[in-house]
Amino acid sequence: MDQGLKGALGLTGPEACLAYYRDWADTYDQGFAEGMQYRLPAHVAAAFLGAGGQGPVLDVGAGTGLLAERLREMGFQGDIDAVDFSAEMLGRAAEKRLYSGLFRADITRPLTLPRRYGGIVSSGTFTAGHVGPEALPHLLDVAEPGALVALSINRRVWTAAGFERVLAQLADEGRIADLRLPEVEVYGAAAADLDADHAGDRALVALFAAA
Numbered sequence: 001m002d003q004g005l006k007g008a009l010g011l012t013g014p015e016a017c018l019a020y021y022r023d024w025a026d027t028y029d030q031g032f033a034e035g036m037q038y039r040l041p042a043h044v045a046a047a048f049l050g051a052g053g054q055g056p057v058l059d060v061g062a063g064t065g066l067l068a069e070r071l072r073e074m075g076f077q078g079d080i081d082a083v084d085f086s087a088e089m090l091g092r093a094a095e096k097r098l099y100s101g102l103f104r105a106d107i108t109r110p111l112t113l114p115r116r117y118g119g120i121v122s123s124g125t126f127t128a129g130h131v132g133p134e135a136l137p138h139l140l141d142v143a144e145p146g147a148l149v150a151l152s153i154n155r156r157v158w159t160a161a162g163f164e165r166v167l168a169q170l171a172d173e174g175r176i177a178d179l180r181l182p183e184v185e186v187y188g189a190a191a192a193d194l195d196a197d198h199a200g201d202r203a204l205v206a207l208f209a210a211a
């Protein structure tokens, strides 16, 4: 892997993150996702559809579109829009022709999108060196009432970055309901040969309804 996972998880801010994905976009699918047997998009897609998720769907930090690929493979036929702040990652996603709309935006800021969503999904974006819980209220602002949300949150940052606290607070305020947290493996067995430090990473799939 040229760019690789280790560098991505050590990123220190949005500028560094953007520069990193600018260079990683071309090799992300073959070098990283195939090499590490990256399973998180499939786990999020299965959790979302298994809980009755419906469209239109917003894929948050969509990257090269792996989560939309898994949703389509699992039979989802509704509209999927992508939001990501990397033009290069969105460019790779656009080539797959899976999304109705592709929007370049920083999800840590209020989002101006042309519609609201019946479902919101995300894989791999809420992790070390990436996005923290400050994005969650902005996502709720573009959700239809009752929308199903399925977001992966890396176990390493669940408490440390404040996801546990912020989701509990959003539940207390009545902004989300029915929070479930199935835990999944991020990578397959092949990852051990490429990156022993992260091969065993686990994530929670935060599944909840927007109020």
Ligand SMILES: C[S@@+](CC[C@H](N)C(=O)[O-])C[C@H]1O[C@@H](n2cnc3c(N)ncnc32)[C@H](O)[C@@H]1O
Pocket (backbone or CB within 6 Å): 014, 017, 021, 040, 041, 060, 061, 062, 063, 064, 065, 066, 067, 083, 084, 085, 086, 089, 105, 106, 107, 108, 122, 123, 124, 125, 130, 131
């Ligand atoms: C690890 S990749 C995950 C991509 C895809 N969801 C997947 O599972 O393969 C993280 C993505 O989050 C995007 N990202 C990071 N910070 C962001 C932010 N503040 N706003 C929007 N996108 C962001 C990156 O550009 C990158 O495409």
